[in-house]
Amino acid sequence: MSRRIVITTDYLEPGDSVDRLLREYGLEPVYSPAAGSRTEEEQRNLLKGSVGGIVASEPITRDMLAEATDLRILARSGVGYDSVDTNAAEEFGIRVANTPGVNHHAVAELTLALMLNCAKRLNDVITGTKSGQWPRTASTELRGKTLGVIGYGPSGKAIAAIGAALGMKVIVGTSHPDTKADPSIEFADVDTVVAAADYLTLHARAAGTPIIGADRLAAMKDTAFLINTARGSLIDEAALVGALGQEQIAGAALDVLGAEPMTKDNPLRNFDNVWITSHLAGQTVEARERAGLAAAQAVIDVLEGKEPVGLIV
Template sequence: MTRTVVVTTDYLVPGDEVDLFLRQEGFVTRHHPLRGPRGHDELVAILDGAEGALIANEPMTAQVFARTSGLRAVVRTGVGYDSVDVEAATRAGVSVSNLPGVNANAVAEYTMALLLAQARRLVPVAAGVRDGRWPREDGFELRGKTLGLLGYGFAARAVVPLATAFGLRVLCTTASAPASPTGPGPGAGANAGANTGAGVAFVELHDLLAASDFVSLHAALTPATRHLIDAAALARMKPTAHLINTARGAIVDENALADAVRAGRIAGAALDVTETEPLPAGSPLRDVPGITVYSHLAGQTAEARRAAGVEGARELVAALRGRPRCSLNAHLLTTEETRTR
């Protein structure tokens, strides 16, 4: 019996380490790299006859799962899985896995690079030199400043020792909604007064926003975090503060951010992710002095890519054999749904 898996992550190619591993494990591979928007019909056709899929950021919607009856396991070669409808996958009997922490070091180093770029104005200075000028405005040092981390997953935790080595004070919140400055909000008390003992003080979100010179986002995109950084949240930040986002673009209200930076309510932002990618021509983030947009590269190192490919392939094989290690929903599937096919 032929068992087929589809690979759509663009840096995984026929004949590479991942492909050879999957073939050695008895699977036939089909590669369909994702290099642009992909509609439902195209995705369904790609997945036709496949038992498993190692995927990039395809829109794995309820419609797709309903039309791919042979699919048994999907693995994201990364951490975020907001493009996958996990509830629909569960109804369809499909195990969905991500790879927590697989690119944490890469994201942490990139986060620090963005902090340094904002503090020393590296992008506008380089642009000025390119344009024939010789910019000499002051930057500022990280030592003695405060970094606020929104979220405390693998990447945020990897940031902490790097930040403390630079002399930054580190705050963190895991609250999913702003608390009122005059009283407790949703989730209040979860962070208050807590300290990990590893140089991180846990505070409520409104306190973190008010105290931080840099606010760095490391939360998953959920209904609770969508547009969490809105006009009200930005208004709590210092006028000298910078926003850093290596998580998901939709956590930030982009119109509110552009307005806040233009008006000088915050100093700037470095965004590795945006709500729509690639960045649309009409995005409010374009041509705003102080906002620099990058192309979703935080986790893209040779080391992280290799780890994601290899660990993703191992997870896919394990899931297809009924023993997933990182499944988001295997505990909700019946024995019949998860058994080896």
């Protein structure tokens, strides 16, 4: 039987803790880091001859899985798995797992950093000061503002707790309210959260259609900021461009986009009140270590006939 494990996650490399763990179990890690788009042939052959894979967020298609006749397990070194054709995987008997709970603190911390940038205009001030200006524009405080959180998984819970600790009013939209949550945290339907928030932050799973479209953007306060550190598909980007152009909201801070890396013609580049980071919310040293080891353990578990943590199909 093949012992080959393809690894496309770019921060995993030979000799690291993940490599050592896999080799301890007699597996053979093969590195093919995701860096830009692959040719059709490269895609078709990526998983061929491998019994397992630890994959980044690049698309894993039905055609790729059909070619991978030895493949038994695909482990995402992250939480999102919408890049994997899970229906095809299930059809071909390939298990798919993610690594829940490994990066929620990292995601919450970047969310806080983006909120602070919106409130303090830190990027503008730092850039202006370096260019020889001395910006003295008044900023705003987070304390006393309303933090709207959509989604109450691990990262949603983490940022809600941070918001409450900062003295913000926290209101959460989720289909699974937590009756044991801090009593200062309120739960409401998504539309109520959208309309109430001064800072609206997304922590939901991928949905078939965007959660934030034209109607909900129009319902936001014109002083509110939209923050997304979850998935680019949660926002209708064309609607967001329209809302920004009409000054329906105060701005947006986005760590994820519909197409990544950001294209040169993306109209979001044209707004001074939009701050975009490069899908790095979960990319701390600590979170990477946890994610890599959790993905490796999922591969090992399946190959040993066990059910892994984070099993999707």
